[in-house]
Amino acid sequence: MKLPELKIDRFVARVPIIQGGMAIRISTGALAGAVAAAGGIGVIGASGMSFSELSSEIKIARERANGGIIGINIMFAAREFWGIVKTAIQEKIDLVFTGAGFSRDIFKFGQDNNTPIVPIVSSARLAKTSDRCGAAAIVVEGKEAGGHLGTDRPIREILPEIRKATNLPVIAAGGITSGQDIVEMFKLGANGVQIATRFVLAEECNAAPEYKKRYQEAKKEDIVTISSPVGMPGRAIKTPFVEKILSKSAPKPAGCDFCLKNCSLEYCIIQALINSQQGNIDNGIVFSGENVWKIKDRSIKPAAEIVKELVKETEEIPA
Numbered sequence: 001m002k003l004p005e006l007k008i009d010r011f012v013a014r015v016p017i018i019q020g021g022m023a024i025r026i027s028t029g030a031l032a033g034a035v036a037a038a039g040g041i042g043v044i045g046a047s048g049m050s051f052s053e054l055s056s057e058i059k060i061a062r063e064r065a066n067g068g069i070i071g072i073n074i075m076f077a078a079r080e081f082w083g084i085v086k087t088a089i090q091e092k093i094d095l096v097f098t099g100a101g102f103s104r105d106i107f108k109f110g111q112d113n114n115t116p117i118v119p120i121v122s123s124a125r126l127a128k129t130s131d132r133c134g135a136a137a138i139v140v141e142g143k144e145a146g147g148h149l150g151t152d153r154p155i156r157e158i159l160p161e162i163r164k165a166t167n168l169p170v171i172a173a174g175g176i177t178s179g180q181d182i183v184e185m186f187k188l189g190a191n192g193v194q195i196a197t198r199f200v201l202a203e204e205c206n207a208a209p210e211y212k213k214r215y216q217e218a219k220k221e222d223i224v225t226i227s228s229p230v231g232m233p234g235r236a237i238k239t240p241f242v243e244k245i246l247s248k249s250a251p252k253p254a255g256c257d258f259c260l261k262n263c264s265l266e267y268c269i270i271q272a273l274i275n276s277q278q279g280n281i282d283n284g285i286v287f288s289g290e291n292v293w294k295i296k297d298r299s300i301k302p303a304a305e306i307v308k309e310l311v312k313e314t315e316e317i318p319a
């Protein structure tokens with residue numbers, strides 16, 4: 001199947017693959033820039049970054065993108081949501097992706113600032129609301145996704161419902177690891193796909209080698225759903241810290257800078273994500289999509305090669 005371009009507002013990606021935003025510092029400017037340069041859309045996971053750090057990551061992405069399209073992803077649940085959005089717009093980001101919660105006000109703000117807003121939703125109801133409010137496209141995330149989850153329904157079930165609910169570009173996300181998956185998403189009505197887990201194994205991904213090793217070794221039974229203090233479930237690979245969350249014995253936060261609008265204080269998710277990103281896996285959470293174990297080649301390689309492989313696999317499948 002020949003892959004079509006993906007058009008979101010005035011931006012046209014030659015390759016209809018979006019690299020999903022990954023906090024905390026898993027997808028930074030280097031990865032986003034590399035995916036954008038390869039013809040896809042690269043996304044910086046901005047949740048948990050300071051404004052100055054975000055500015056410099058956007059500059060890094062731009063320098064590497066070779067004119068390609070870059071975006072940021074920010075959780076609505078983050079206390080600094082608006083500050084991050086404003087910083088990204090000041091830095092002339094192309095697209096803003098918002099997940100983990102929903103803001104009606106962001107769409108008008110995006111329109112006023114000539115910046116397309118792309119919400120990540122898991123239901124036809126929220127897709128319709130986003131469309132009415134002025135979204136530029138919709139990312140539909142199924143339960144197979146990594147990180148915080150908005151549904152327990154598979155992408156193959158939700159996608160056709162959302163396709164019927166809107167005429168906006170629809171981008172499918174969750175568990176996509178191969179050309180075969182991409183073809184299925186297009187057959188179900190998607191205009192593009194968002195992939196995150198596959199890109200953790202990119203050279204440019206900012207996770208510590210120990211983090212990537214967990215991805216390389218993970219088996220089906222290692223992937224679990226945990227409770228997150230954000231108030232949503234999260235998908236992760238088992239680590240000693242994750243076992244503690246599962247047995248409700250994770251340590252309470254040692255200190256708190258109130259980074260979330262609402263936090264259950266069950267444990268400090270930011271510290272746990274920072275620990276794993278830096279290689280302290282035993283005390284960390286390694287977020288991952290459900291299908292990490294299905295990735296055929298789990299070697300570390302440049303993001304451009306991953307994009308090329310996915311396109312090649314897709315194009316080898318008859319339409």
Ligand SMILES: Cc1cc2nc3c(=O)[nH]c(=O)nc-3n(C[C@H](O)[C@H](O)[C@H](O)COP(=O)(O)O)c2cc1C
Nearest residue numbers: 020021022023099145146147174175195196197289
């Ligand atoms: C390590 C990791 C971190 C993530 N962080 C975020 C995030 O900060 N914001 C968000 O909206 N989605 C986040 N996600 C979800 C991805 O952007 C993406 O939509 C989803 O994981 C797609 O499924 P896949 O990983 O199976 O390809 C994260 C996913 C992973 C694997």
